Amino acid sequence: MADLTTEFLGIRSPNPFWLASAPPTDKAYNVERAFEAGWGGVVWKTLGEAGPPVVNVNGPRYGAIWGADRRLLGLNNIELITDRDLELNLREMTEVKKRWPDRTIIASLMVPCEEEPWKAILARVAETGVDGVELNFGCPHGMSERGMGSAVGQVPEYIEMVARWCKQYSDLPVIVKLTPNITDIRYPARAAKAGGADAVSLINTVSSITAVDLDSFAPEPTIDGKGSHGGYCGPAVKPIALNMVAEIARDAETAGLPISGIGGITTWRDAAEYIALGCGNVQVCTAAMTYGFKIVQEMISGLSDYMDEKGFTSIEDFRGRAVPNVTDWQYLNLNYVTKARIDQDKCISCGRCHIACEDTSHQAITNMVDGKRHFEVIDAECVGCNLCVNVCPVEDCISMVELPAGEVDARTGQTVREDYANWTTHPNNPSARAAE
Ligand SMILES: Cc1cc2nc3c(=O)[nH]c(=O)nc-3n(C[C@H](O)[C@H](O)[C@H](O)COP(=O)(O)O)c2cc1C
Ligand code: SF4
Ligand code: SF4
Numbered sequence: 152m153a154d155l156t157t158e159f160l161g162i163r164s165p166n167p168f169w170l171a172s173a174p175p176t177d178k179a180y181n182v183e184r185a186f187e188a189g190w191g192g193v194v195w196k197t198l199g200e201a202g203p204p205v206v207n208v209n210g211p212r213y214g215a216i217w218g219a220d221r222r223l224l225g226l227n228n229i230e231l232i233t234d235r236d237l238e239l240n241l242r243e244m245t246e247v248k249k250r251w252p253d254r255t256i257i258a259s260l261m262v263p264c265e266e267e268p269w270k271a272i273l274a275r276v277a278e279t280g281v282d283g284v285e286l287n288f289g290c291p292h293g294m295s296e297r298g299m300g301s302a303v304g305q306v307p308e309y310i311e312m313v314a315r316w317c318k319q320y321s322d323l324p325v326i327v328k329l330t331p332n333i334t335d336i337r338y339p340a341r342a343a344k345a346g347g348a349d350a351v352s353l354i355n356t357v358s359s360i361t362a363v364d365l366d367s368f369a370p371e372p373t374i375d376g377k378g379s380h381g382g383y384c385g386p387a388v389k390p391i392a393l394n395m396v397a398e399i400a401r402d403a404e405t406a407g408l409p410i411s412g413i414g415g416i417t418t419w420r421d422a423a424e425y426i427a428l429g430c431g432n433v434q435v436c437t438a439a440m441t442y443g444f445k446i447v448q449e450m451i452s453g454l455s456d457y458m459d460e461k462g463f464t465s466i467e468d469f470r471g472r473a474v475p476n477v478t479d480w481q482y483l484n485l486n487y488v489t490k491a492r493i494d495q496d497k498c499i500s501c502g503r504c505h506i507a508c509e510d511t512s513h514q515a516i517t518n519m520v521d522g523k524r525h526f527e528v529i530d531a532e533c534v535g536c537n538l539c540v541n542v543c544p545v546e547d548c549i550s551m552v553e554l555p556a557g558e559v560d561a562r563t564g565q566t567v568r569e570d571y572a573n574w575t576t577h578p579n580n581p582s583a584r585a586a587e
C-alpha cells in the first residue's frame with residue numbers, strides 16, 4: 152500500500168492532509184476530534200497579540216453560492232482571527248501537541264507589522280512545542296483594515312521584512328500564507344523566499360461579495376442593514392488557487408520553494424492535483440466545515456488507491472509531475488487538431504450542445520437531420536473548442552477526438568501535421584515575421 156507520510160519542511164505527518172487555520176482548528180476540542188478522525192496536521196486558528204482578543208460580529212458571518220443541487224460551491228466569511236484569549240490557545244496547543252506527538256500543529260500568527268510584537272509572539276509560540284509557524288498575510292477583511300493580513304500580503308517588501316524577523320527570532324520552520332488578492336502571485340512568493348521563509352502556503356480567501364439582498368438592498372451576510380466584503384473559499388476558488396500554485400512552482404526564482412496547497416480541496420483528487428503541481432501537502436477548510444472531520448477518511452483512502460493504481464509508493468513519486476506541462480499560451484501546439492464526437496447511444500436529444508454551438512460557437516452541431524431531431528457534429532465547421540462537452544448534461548456523451556497526422560481537417564482543408572509548431576513561429580504572428 153502507498154505510504155502517505157509527508158516530510159514537509161522536515162515536519163513529519165502521517166498523511167498530507169492538514170486542516171487550514173479556521174474554525175475547525177480554533178480549539179483543542181476540535182483539533183483532537185480532527186486528529187481522531189485521521190487528519191495529519193492542523194494549522195491552529197490564527198493567534199493575535201496578547202491582551203483583549205478581537206471581537207467578531209454577532210450576526211451572520213457567512214455568505215454562500217450553491218449549485219443547482221444546493222451543494223455548497225463557494226463560501227464567503229467575515230470572521231476575524233481567533234477571538235479567544237491568547238493564553239488559552241497557547242495552553243491548549245501545548246497540551247494537544249503533547250497528546251498527539253505524531254501529528255503536526257502549526258501556529259498561525261497575525262500581529263502588527265512591527266518587530267517587537269512579532270518577536271514577542273514567536274517567543275510564546277516556541278514554548279508550546281508546536282512544529283512551525285504560518286504567517287497569516289492573507290485575511291482580506293477586518294484585519295486588513297487594521298494594517299494586518301492581506302494589507303501585509305499585498306506589499307512584497309513587508310512580507311520579506313516580517314519573514315526575516317521570524318527567521319531571526321524563531322528556530323521553527325516559517326510558512327508564509329499568501330493572499331490571492333494581488334495581481335501577480337510570484338512577487339509575494341519571491342519576497343517570502345528572499346526573507347528566508349521555508350515555504351509558502353496558498354491561497355487564503357478571495358475578497359468577495361456573494362450576493363445582494365434585493366429587498367433590503369444590502370450585501371449578504373447582512374448585519375443590521377449593512378454588509379462588507381468577505382473572504383471567498385470552497386470549490387469555487389480551486390481554479391484560482393491551482394493557477395497561483397503553478398505560477399510559483401514554475402517561476403525560476405521560486406522553483407523548489409516548498410508549497411502547502413490550499414483552496415477548495417474537497418476530494419482526494421483535488422489534493423492529488425495540488426501535489427501534481429508541486430505541493431508537498433495540502434490544507435482544507437471549507438470541505439471540513441461542510442461535511443465534517445471524517446471527510447479526511449475518503450481523502451486518505453482515495454489518494455492511497457490512486458497511488459496504488461499508478462504504482463506510486465510515496466507522495467514524492469508524483470509531486471510536481473504536472474509542473475513541466477504548464478506552459479504559456481504561445482507554446483501550445485497549433486498542429487494539434489481535435490473534433491467533437493457525439494455518442495448517439497448516450498445522447499438524450501436535449502439540444503443543449505446545438506444551442507451552445509449555434510449561438511455562441513461555430514454552428515457545428517445539427518439539430519434536425521432528414522426531418523428528425525438529431526445531433527451530430529459537422530466537421531467542416533467544428534473548431535474543436537469543446538464548449539459542447541461542457542454544456543452536455545450527460546457525462547462522456549460528447550468527447551474530443553484528436554485527428555491523426557495525415558488526415559485532412561475538413562474545416563481548414565489542411566492535412567494534419569505530425570510536427571509541433573506554435574505561435575512564436577506562425578506566419579500570422581507579426582513578431583515572428585519581424586524576427587526573420
Ligand atoms: C470562517 C473562516 C475563517 C477563516 N479564518 C482564517 C484564519 O483565522 N487564518 C487564516 O490563515 N485563514 C483563515 N481562513 C482561510 C482558510 O484557512 C483557507 O485559506 C481558505 O478557506 C481556503 O481554503 P478552503 O477553500 O479549503 O476553505 C478562514 C476561512 C474561513 C471559511
Ligand atoms: S467543439 Fe465547439 S465548435 Fe465543435 S461542435 Fe463542439 S461547440 Fe461546436
Ligand atoms: S447536449 Fe448531449 S445529450 Fe444533449 S443533445 Fe447534445 S449530445 Fe445529446
